[in-house]
Amino acid sequence: MQNSAPYTAPETLVIASRESALAMWQAKHIQSRLQALYPQTKVTILGMTTTGDQILDTPLAKVGGKGLFVKELETALADGRADLAVHSMKDVPMNLPDGFILAATGEREDPRDAFVSNDYASLEDLPANSVVGTSSLRRQSQLQARFPHLKIESLRGNLQTRLRKLDEGQYAAIILAAAGLIRLELGSRIRQFIAPEHSIPAVGQGALGIEISANRLDLIAVLAPLNHADTQVCVEAERGMSRALAGSCTVPLGAYAVCKDQQIHITGFVASVDGKEMLIENTAGSRDHAEALGKKLARQLIAKGADKILAAL
Numbered sequence: 001m002q003n004s005a006p007y008t009a010p011e012t013l014v015i016a017s018r019e020s021a022l023a024m025w026q027a028k029h030i031q032s033r034l035q036a037l038y039p040q041t042k043v044t045i046l047g048m049t050t051t052g053d054q055i056l057d058t059p060l061a062k063v064g065g066k067g068l069f070v071k072e073l074e075t076a077l078a079d080g081r082a083d084l085a086v087h088s089m090k091d092v093p094m095n096l097p098d099g100f101i102l103a104a105t106g107e108r109e110d111p112r113d114a115f116v117s118n119d120y121a122s123l124e125d126l127p128a129n130s131v132v133g134t135s136s137l138r139r140q141s142q143l144q145a146r147f148p149h150l151k152i153e154s155l156r157g158n159l160q161t162r163l164r165k166l167d168e169g170q171y172a173a174i175i176l177a178a179a180g181l182i183r184l185e186l187g188s189r190i191r192q193f194i195a196p197e198h199s200i201p202a203v204g205q206g207a208l209g210i211e212i213s214a215n216r217l218d219l220i221a222v223l224a225p226l227n228h229a230d231t232q233v234c235v236e237a238e239r240g241m242s243r244a245l246a247g248s249c250t251v252p253l254g255a256y257a258v259c260k261d262q263q264i265h266i267t268g269f270v271a272s273v274d275g276k277e278m279l280i281e282n283t284a285g286s287r288d289h290a291e292a293l294g295k296k297l298a299r300q301l302i303a304k305g306a307d308k309i310l311a312a313l
Contacts, residue, residue, distance in 0.1 A: 012083075013042070042070065074211070096211070116166060117173035133165065134152060145276070167234060203253075233257075234257035234264060239291070252270070253268065254268065
């Protein structure tokens with residue numbers, strides 16, 4: 001980690017963040033990185049409750065998608081109450097509103113989905129009709145494709161709320177992003193890491209995004225040391241695929257890219273919610289053309305009939 005930088009940071013920096021434990025961990029992580037880089041700068045966090053945090057009785061796909069987790073933070077950026085916002089990249093809409101840009105992408109934590117249960121060691125151990133909780137159509141479709149005998153039920157709320165619902169016996173198991181559990185030192189709750197080939201992760205899963213107002217070009221250089229180049233290009237490729245397919249949390253799709261040498265290798269899928277139709281494709285190409293590679297993958301999926309699956313949704 002760099003401890004100095006050849007440019008001057010502002011006297012103060014305010015980070016906008018959701019107030020969930022995981023969001024605050026992410027904000028504090030970026031706060032500590034910035035404080036180490038710029039000891040003279042006072043870095044504070046503005047905690048906010050978003051619409052997505054308030055609507056907990058309805059699946060996200062039905063109330064407007066993951067953009068509900070970022071709108072209030074963007075308002076704080078626009079009116080000058082905050083200088084930057086920290087997001088889980090999987091919560092960031094594929095098309096940012098005019099006036100906002102992603103200034104940096106933080107290094108990715110484990111991108112896999114995690115199986116969490118008090119009674120069973122793995123997905124394979126679950127008896128027929130076991131209730132599995134997830135709020136994600138992406139996870140639901142892949143689970144139903146592999147385990148049609150399981151019952152998938154909606155699970156909303158922050159990480160602690162979801163774990164509490166499991167502990168109360170509402171579910172035999174729940175599926176969560178491994179990254180969040182690891183970051184909150186709850187990795188011991190993970191009974192099984194689900195391999196990416198069995199549960200292709202959400203676009204950007206495990207990566208942090210730093211958003212700023214487009215007119216704050218003074219912050220680009222300040223935030224540059226926080227950018228992790230491999231993570232950035234992989235997430236750009238994943239978002240390129242999703243954007244080309246008009247992806248949101250109302251669509252069961254996922255993409256996962258990794259850097260090998262100077263190439264990006266990316267796998268993506270589109271499915272029906274019940275998992276009965278499942279299209280998976282992969283491709284590889286130069287890391288210098290990450291978004292174009294994602295678009296190429298989308299075209300491969302469309303050639304297989306992804307557009308028809310999406311139209312039916």
